[in-house]
Amino acid sequence: MQTEADYYALFEAYQRGELAAGARASLEARLGAEQRLGQLYAEYLDLTGTLNAYGERRRTRHTISALHEAMLAAEATPVVETTLTHSVNPLLRISRTERKLREFWSGHRATVGVAASVAVLAVFSTLLGLDVWRSANLPTTGLRELRLEVAQIVRSQKALSRKVDNRMGDVSAPPVRVNKFSGTGFALTADGYIVTSAHVIKGADSLLVEGRDHQRYHAETVYADRKHDLAILRIKDRDFKTFGRLPYTFKAGQADLGERVYTLGYPREDAVYGEGALSARSGYDGDTAFYQVSIPLNPGNSGGPLLDAQGNLIGVVSSRQDDVLGAAFATKSSYLVRLVDSLKNRQPEATYRLPHTNQLAGAGRPQQLKRLQDFVFVVRVYE
């Protein structure tokens, strides 16, 4: 009985053609007849074939990776002296660093692109979001409160004056603290109470009231009513005595539609007169605490007095509507009077002596203004 190993020896000899003719013929006959032997032979062929192919594969792999090394070596050395030699591909004649960079770029191009667009998107959505958030935080959309943001004007002015200083070779002046916002205010009583808009003094650190004669007073807030946009200030300075007799009176009732009205305010450093008519007896969004007037108003006009033709004070300038042409709003004087009354009750020691006589009635407009302008002030707000 032959073992499997014996058969393998037989197969190998048969394959190599080393068997004698008789032995070969008998093996071939047996291979044809005996199924088990046939299968054994097939397995033998498969096994040795695989082994041979595996050896071949290992050699081929070796050859090919040698080819790669040879190619790289050929690239590393060439070209310098003989300019006529051309390399296989110009792409391959780049420096190591550049190749690294190119590799990185082509490998991460998509990632970099995505990252960049995410960054751009994030920046813009943040900016947009901030903008939306800020506009959503405004008390009333479309309504512009008319206090003047002075900082940017002052900044350019400072730059100008710095230029001038340099030209003159002067020692630069000590830095002056500039106010951030300004509005208008007017006298409520002769002894130092002043009315302005609540939004003018919003966030105020300190307040300075400045008259036409550039006399400045420090002021403090007595009361602020955000809802009706009214604020009452008092002058703190000890040496302040009085404004003198107020020429106007405060109207406790309502003014009529179509009445000629005017205001005096400080949208810039000089007093500016504005005239128009009372166009509605309610304000923005039907707010009955306000009048609508057709006076062209600018930031800085806020807190200014609104007077009728007879010189009765009928309102306090508050805001304008940006999306409607020539619509400005002023708090009704009746609310001011009511506010003063309630303050009288709450602070019995403080005295509010509102003026009783109107000295403006019957006078021409220029005369009215001449008397009025001493009682209208710039309110400067420092934060």
Added chain:
Amino acid sequence: MNMDSTTALAADAQLIRAIHSGDERALSQLYRLHWPMVSHFVLQNSGSEDDARDVYQEGVMVFYEKVREGSLELSCQIKTYLYAVCRRLWLKRLTTKSRLHGVRLLDEEEHGPYLNTGAEDDVQEAEERDRRFATMSEALTHLGEPCRSLLEGFYLLEKSMLDLTAEHGYTNADTAKTQKYKCLTRLKKLFFASYKEA
């Protein structure tokens, strides 16, 4: 068909003949000729220089083995065939690497049409062969000494029986041969057991 592709096909046929007859210089020429194309392709598709090298060598191997066997049926230029093979190989690696099914490759227009080149089948065939060789390598490892070095020496390194007899300290070539056949039967069991179950 224009002049360019006709001459290209003629040059290809010549190259294939040379490689078939075992001309290493021809293989080297082929290797250098198409490396930039494949390297560019792999780098373009989020691969590294090393990836490109691996894929290209694998691709050339597929081509080379087909040529040596004489079973290559080329219906296009070698360039297109190699591109198709390497593209297929790289796509496979990318899919296993990224575990994403929707890998999209950037192709250069000039290398199309890479479909219907027969590359697909050839790559599959090569993979099957790879699996067979991996199993064989494993079986050889499990075989243990001295069988492993005896068989590797004879079949893989093509050493003569006389050399092996001396190397392993057998008394004569016949003892070595008997030992070899025994080893072969053991290898057969190991190999077919794991190859068939896999």
